[in-house]
Amino acid sequence: MSHPHPELGPPPPLPEGGLRITPLGGLGEIGRNMTVFEYGGRLLIVDCGVLFPEEEQPGVDLILPDFTSIRDRLDEVDGIVLTHGHEDHIGAVPFLLREKPDIPLIGSKLTLALIEAKLAEHRIRPYSLEVTEGQRERIGPFECEFIAVNHSIPDALAVAVRTPAGLVVHTGDFKMDQLPLDRRITDLRTFARLGEEGIDLLLADSTNAEVPGFVTPERDITPVLRQVFARAERRIIVASFASHVHRIQQVMDTAHEYGRKVALVGRSMVRNMGIARDLGYLHVPGGLVVDVKSLDDLPDEDVVLVCTGSQGEPMAALSRMANRDHQIRIVEGDTVILASSLIPGNETAVYRVINGLTRWGANVVHKGNAKVHVSGHASSGELLYLYNICRPRNVMPVHGEWRHLRANADLAVLTGVPRERAVIAEDGVVVDLVDGVAKISGKVQAGYVYVDGLSVGDVTEASLKDRRILGEEGIVSVFVVVDSTTGKVVGGPHVQARGSGIDDEAFGAVIPKIEEALATAASNAVAEPHQLQQMMRRAIGKWVSDTYRRRPMILPVVVEV
Amino acid sequence: MSHPHPELGPPPPLPEGGLRITPLGGLGEIGRNMTVFEYGGRLLIVDCGVLFPEEEQPGVDLILPDFTSIRDRLDEVDGIVLTHGHEDHIGAVPFLLREKPDIPLIGSKLTLALIEAKLAEHRIRPYSLEVTEGQRERIGPFECEFIAVNHSIPDALAVAVRTPAGLVVHTGDFKMDQLPLDRRITDLRTFARLGEEGIDLLLADSTNAEVPGFVTPERDITPVLRQVFARAERRIIVASFASHVHRIQQVMDTAHEYGRKVALVGRSMVRNMGIARDLGYLHVPGGLVVDVKSLDDLPDEDVVLVCTGSQGEPMAALSRMANRDHQIRIVEGDTVILASSLIPGNETAVYRVINGLTRWGANVVHKGNAKVHVSGHASSGELLYLYNICRPRNVMPVHGEWRHLRANADLAVLTGVPRERAVIAEDGVVVDLVDGVAKISGKVQAGYVYVDGLSVGDVTEASLKDRRILGEEGIVSVFVVVDSTTGKVVGGPHVQARGSGIDDEAFGAVIPKIEEALATAASNAVAEPHQLQQMMRRAIGKWVSDTYRRRPMILPVVVEV
Incomplete structure (x- = not known):
């Protein structure tokens, strides 16, 4: 991949009194958000999330931030602030705590409940510090103030970090729904007060910086749900993210209004909604929620199922329903609502699910044909409000691919931030705030760390290239078997192909060419297995390319007996 | 994949006086459109296109319709009507003509010019019959009438096919832009006349049947281009489809207005625009177009480049510019316009290109942030007009995945077509029009035929499963080498892995297990290589699964010497 900072080396020592900001993830991709703040030899981490792999990372389960640059300094980490409970902000915490379990976690009530449930699966009990909006906590040398922000999960926080180097504000993920279901708005009064005080550096969510205008209020989904419920003849199946409490709240309220019972399907949905209800974030009318097993006793028109799988994940309930591989059998007249975003890269999988569901006769409602989703991230209009209220001296866009970071920087510049104070960094690019000026000072290792099955980091870029x-x-x-004393071929050549689209029999034609190559080798006194392998590779590669215009991987082996 | 017509067998003989319609492609996917009409033992084909592969078809170049069901009947084919010149309608013609080169091609002037240029590359000179809107031609027993339709390429035609079985209308791809650049509107007066006469079966384009409302006029792109041109400081690079004559026309006109020269980049862009200009579909002001080589002599602010690559194709000019792997080096201040759709499945590749371009400082304008694209297919509002004007007795949606076909059928039903007369077929599902009623009568083979390199059809579903x-x-x-007389292992076991993310050294641990398996085999007098291979496969598979939770392909080979 091209890179505009190729010349960067390791950063020099941080000047006394300076603050260093190192993004280890989330700058250059949507996911694995992680930012490290350093002051006076101490570290504060904000978020520690995972990235979900795309097609160029075949077979990979998860992608983690690279902890290499802080691995030897974990004793200097005073805490990990978690801005909210989404996987791309908390999912890598177990992998970091595996290396040092006693780093304190700081977050809101719901955020901590979600990460604690996740850590319990990894058999880790963390040291947690619960905080709430308005609260200030000194974490090592970092004076933190927590600020309410509105997002697609309740209880999200931004964080202001004060050190002698200045005041830095990190928005986390946020948007500015002015009428959120829980009435907990993004606290612009506090952002304004901090702006008055003087924000030296603002790190703001770039996800929707390219999107014109403003995000529609979450509550506007209820009228759409009502329309769909009013028309639905049989069961209603709603797929959503298992963390989207307010979306599920609206589905439950609408179900209640229309006299339907709700069953939750899927482990993460049941677990998260249980946590949200226990902590008071989800309000469930008595008797509304029933066990999925009791659905057989209810008429179809009294049923709502809420499940995961809105991104087309092949093992999730919804995909299995689309394939008739689930106890819930879709029939003509069922209604399915995909009340979720469509994350880029998932389109093919999601459309496959929609095609499967409509084949069985379901009416499928999705963001392409009805307003059943709104984003959780501020659009450009909202970001302009943020910049004008904060008037930061420097900005550093976070959470986005390069195009999002660039669009976000452009918005800051439009509001008056000087172009040279809008720092577009990338994962691993170190930004130092010294004397009120933020500047790129170097680069540390921040590659993708792949989780595949039980292993972390064993799958490398080279393995992925081979896989591709x-x-x-x-x-x-x-392969051929060669007599180690005479150098004579005593077995093979034996050719096998997989996935090449070439019949094993067709390789009969190449055997003479391999034998010829081996004979040439013998006459030139070449006997090293490594060299023989190279010659066989070339002979086969040329034949396949000439005959089929293809370039399969070729695995030549010579065994001496 | 699930299938609602699993019970269908081969169709019975077509009743005398009936018309048989067999879709061989385009019903169940967007692409490889091909429909076969049969009357009185003769065949008429409408379109013969390719489908571009998705990630589940790794390494495949193209997907063709399956000609199996007509392969023995090519002598009975009276012609191939090509509705317009897009690849998904003409791309498979060379592969069909390779089997029988003298099947006549019927199409409009531009369509024939494009297919002839393509066939010339395959060294085929076809028998062509040029037709124009309003024209009637008897092709075997099929009385064809051609109707002007508006689409994202000029000179597109719908076709009405009259036989004693009734009047069938196939729209091809179309939309209803009421103010197209060339003033050649979809000819609703003719559709109305045919409706008066009585349309027995209407086959209509389903691509945008899920999309509410109406497509914006193509000409509305010019004001957006003007805005972008007015702001652009340096070069402007426009990526579009190489067949979108009217889009390129608007780019050229705007360039002319702003005093810029235009250079065409890429073989298909140069070829197609040459054809379009020669035939009078593209109007190029004198001196506007310059050779790409002469750009060095022009200041950046006087330059527009028009290229392909708008779908993120890795070998196209635009991707290579994004990777600094092209003679055109993107610099700060360049403007790139992706004046094209974003075909589902291509998102990741396209966003990678946008990120690459913005990294080098380009300002990228695309359909996500500006109105630089409109679709070529009728939205649901336009389809309602079509159905109300035509009032067909039966409908059979074409061109779409199941969800699109279903949405299109629902629109027909809304206008009054009885539900049982809205036939949702799929590729290979045979529909017979007998006594004015269209009904599914059976199913013929219509699988994907893969082109990979030089081979057609050699890559099978099994090869693709292996590739996945x-x-x-x-x-x-x-592998191991076994003495054929004693059954003793004389070489190996030798283990090699690729793309597994497991070090070759790590396999040291499994060697004893393989040896153990072989020893057990020997003590049980198992000596068949096939059985030994199975045992080795199991030993390694279990070890990898237990140790790494992974399931690589295992290729065990026993050679006897």
Whole structure:
């Protein structure tokens, strides 16, 4: 991938009194958000999330931030502030705490409940400090103040970090719904007060910086749900994220209004909604929620199912319903609502699910044909409000691919931030705030760390490159057995192909060419297995390319007996 | 994939006087459109296009319709009507003509020019019959009438097919822009006349049947282009489809207005625009277009480049510019316009290109942040006009995934077509029009035919399944050399892995397990290589699964010497 900061080396020592900000994830991608603040030799981490793999990372389960640059300094970490409970902000915490379990976690009530449930699965009991909006906490040398922000999960916080180097504000994920269901708005009065005080550096969510205008209020979804419920003849199945409490709240309220019972399907949905209800974030009318097993006793028109799988995940309930591989059998007249975003890269999978559901006769309502989703991230109009209220001296866009970071920086510049004070960094690019000026000072290691099955970091870029070639072109393996004393071929050449689209029999034609290559080798006194392998690779590669215009991976092996 | 017509067998013989319609592509996917009409033992084909592969078809270049069901009947084909010149309507013609080169092609002037240029590359000179809107031609027993329709390429036609079985209308791809650049509107007066006469079956484009409302006029893009041109400081690079003559026309006109020269980049862009200009579909002001080589002599602010690559195709000019792998080096201040759709499945690739371009400082304008694209397919509002004007007795939605076909059928039903006369078929599902009633009568073979490199059809579903496993999990090959007389292992076990994320050294731990398996085999007098291979496969598979929770492909080979 091209890179505009290729010349950067490791950063120099941080000048005394300076604050260093190192993004280890989330700058260059949507996900694995993690920012490290350093002051006076101490570290504060904000968020520690995972990134979900795309098609260029085949077979990978999760992608983590690279902890290399702080691995030897975990004793200097005073805490991890978690801005909210989404996976891309908390999902990598277990992997970091595995290395040092006693780093304190700081977050709101719901955020901590979600990370604690996750850590319990990893058998880790963290040291947690619950905070709420308006609260100030000194965490090492970092004076933190927590600010309410509105997002697509309740109880999200922004954080202001004061050190002698200045006042830095990190928004976390946020938007500015002025009429949120829980009436907990993004606290612009506090942002204004901090702006009056003087914000030296503002790190703001870039996800929707390219999107014109303003995000529609979450509550505008209820009238759409009502329309769908009014028309629905049989069951209603709603797929959403398992953390979107306010979306599920609206589904439950609408179900209640229309006299339907609600069953939650799927482990994460049941667990998260249980936590949200226990903590008072989700309000469930008595008797509304029933067990999925009791659905057989209810007429179809009295049923709402709430499940995950809105991104087309093949193992989730919704995909299995689309494939008739689930106890819930979709029939003509069922209604399915995908009350969720469509994350780029998931389109094909999601459309496959929609096609499967409509084949069985379901009426599928999704963001392409009805307003059943609003984003959780501020659009450009909202970001302009933020910049004008905060009037920061420096900005550093966070949470986004390069195009989002760039669009966010452009918005800051439009409000009067000088272009040279709008610092577009990337993962690993170190920004130092010294004497009120934020500048890039170097680069640390911040590559992708792949989780695949039980292993963390064993799958490398080289393995993925091999996988991509294997997946596109298949493999041809060839081997021969050579007498170690005479150098004579005593077994093979034996050719096998997988995924190449070439019949094993067709390779009959290449055997003479391999034998010829081996004979040439013998006459030139070449006997090293490594060299013989190279010659076989070339002979087969040329034949496949000439005959089929393809380039499968070729795995030549010579065994001496 | 689930299937609502699993019970269908081969269709019975077509009743005398009936018309048979067999879609061989385009019903269940967006692409490879091909419909076969049969009357009185003769065949008429409408369109013969390709489908572009998605991530589940790794390494595949193109997907063709399956010609199996007509392969023995090519002598009975009276012609191939090509509705317009897009690849998904003409791209498979060379592969069909390769089997029988003298099947006549019927189409408009531009359509024939494009297919002839393509066939010339395959060294085929077709028998062509040029037709124009309003014209009637008897093609075998099929009385064809051609109707002007508006689409995202000029000179598109719908076709009405009259046989004693009734009047059938196939729209091809169309929309109803009321103010198209070339003033050639979809000819609703003719559709109305045919409706008066009585349309027995209407096959209509489903692509945008889920989209509410109406498509914006193509000409509304000019004011957006003007805004972008007015702001642009340096070069402007426009990426679009190489067939979108009217989009390129607007770019050229705007360039002319702003005193810029235009250079066309890329073989298909140069070829198609040459054809369009020669035939009078593209109007190029004198001196506007310059050779790309002469750009060095022009100041940046006088330059517009028009290229392909708007879908993120890795080898296209635009991707290579994003990667600094092209003679055109993107610099701060350049403007890139993606004046094109974003085909589902291409999002990741397109966003990667946008990120690459913005990294080098380009300002990227795309459909996500400006109105630089309108669709070429009728939205639901336009389809309602079509159905109300035509009032067909039966409908059969074409061109779409199941969800689109279903949405299109629902629109027809809303206008009064009885539900049982809205036939949702799929590729290979045979529909017979007998006595004015269209009904599904059976199913013929209509699977995907994969083109990979030089081969057509060699890559099977099984090869693709292997590729998917190889691509997700990698491969572990293991082999041993066995003395054929004693059954003793004389070489190996030798283990090699690719793309597994497991070090070759780590396999040291599994060697004893393989040896153990082989020893057990020997003590049980198992000596068949096939059985030994199975045992080795199981030993390695279990070890990898237990140790790493992964399932690579395992390729065990036993060679006897």
